[in-house]
Amino acid sequence: NAGVMQNPRHLVRRRGQEARLRCSPMKGHSHVYWYRQLPEEGLKFMVYLQKENIIDESGMPKERFSAEFPKEGPSILRIQQVVRGDSAAYFCASSRGDQARGNEQFFGPGTRLTVL
Amino acid sequence: AQKVTQAQTEISVVEKEDVTLDCVYETRDTTYYLFWYKQPPSGELVFLIRRNSFDEQNEISGRYSWNFQKSTSSFNFTITASQVVDSAVYFCALSGYGQNFVFGPGTRLSVLP
Numbered sequence: 001n002a003g004v005m006q007n008p009r010h011l012v013r014r015r016g017q018e019a020r021l022r023c024s025p026m027k028g029h030s031h032v033y034w035y036r037q038l039p040e041e042g043l044k045f046m047v048y049l050q051k052e053n054i055i056d057e058s059g060m061p062k063e064r065f066s067a068e069f070p071k072e073g074p075s076i077l078r079i080q081q082v083v084r085g086d087s088a089a090y091f092c093a094s095s096r097g098d099q100a101r102g103n104e105q106f107f108g109p110g111t112r113l114t115v116l
Numbered sequence: 117a118q119k120v121t122q123a124q125t126e127i128s129v130v131e132k133e134d135v136t137l138d139c140v141y142e143t144r145d146t147t148y149y150l151f152w153y154k155q156p157p158s159g160e161l162v163f164l165i166r167r168n169s170f171d172e173q174n175e176i177s178g179r180y181s182w183n184f185q186k187s188t189s190s191f192n193f194t195i196t197a198s199q200v201v202d203s204a205v206y207f208c209a210l211s212g213y214g215q216n217f218v219f220g221p222g223t224r225l226s227v228l229p
Contacts, residue, residue: 033216033217035217041222042220042221042222043161043207043209043217043219044219045216045217048216059216089159091161093217104166105211105217106163107153109159109160110160110161
């Protein structure tokens with residue numbers, strides 16, 4: 001029973017390039033959350049998606065960042081024209097969305113983005 | 117608004133000492149969930165415990181124990197007889213019913229041999 005999978009685990013980009021981070025939720029999970037962890041800080045919520053819908057993007061920067069969770073395939077967090085300040089660990093979490101079980105989220109191993 | 121405070125930025129203890137990590141939270145929700153995660157140097161998040169707001173029973177799991185006090189909005193975590201492998205950053209997190217997590221800033225624990 002595979003957990004939440006994220007790839008790549010490490011990503012290096014030069015300033016101005018695009019970064020694509022992928023998250024495959026646990027089997028049976030239809031809700032995905034993205035969090036960002038800047039160096040030496042805690043995790044900050046970015047966006048919450050269900051299949052084909054963005055439910056809450058209140059934590060997403062207004063420019064250059066976008067997220068999707070298509071009907072088929074993984075969720076994608078896309079960062080256009082990366083800058084050094086985007087260097088961080090990006091964690092994905094998934095849940096069943098079953099309210100009877102509360103909000104039990106399972107976290108992936110994270111993608112560490114380094115912008116040169 | 118929801119908020120989690122972990123006032124201890126860094127703690128150092130000597131192996132075999134007991135250590136308590138503090139967590140204080142703020143929420144207006146009546147139903148909410150509290151979590152602790154461990155982040156070792158390798159970087160992944162390791163789930164430790166989940167507690168809902170209706171269950172104030174304290175929990176013990178091996179050397180770990182948690183003290184949930186609704187009256188003081190605290191959810192403290194104690195490691196008994198600490199070991200070097202306990203060295204990590206520990207995060208407390210809060211979630212409303214069906215909502216995203218709000219994490220505290222973390223406490224870096226160093227256990228010295």
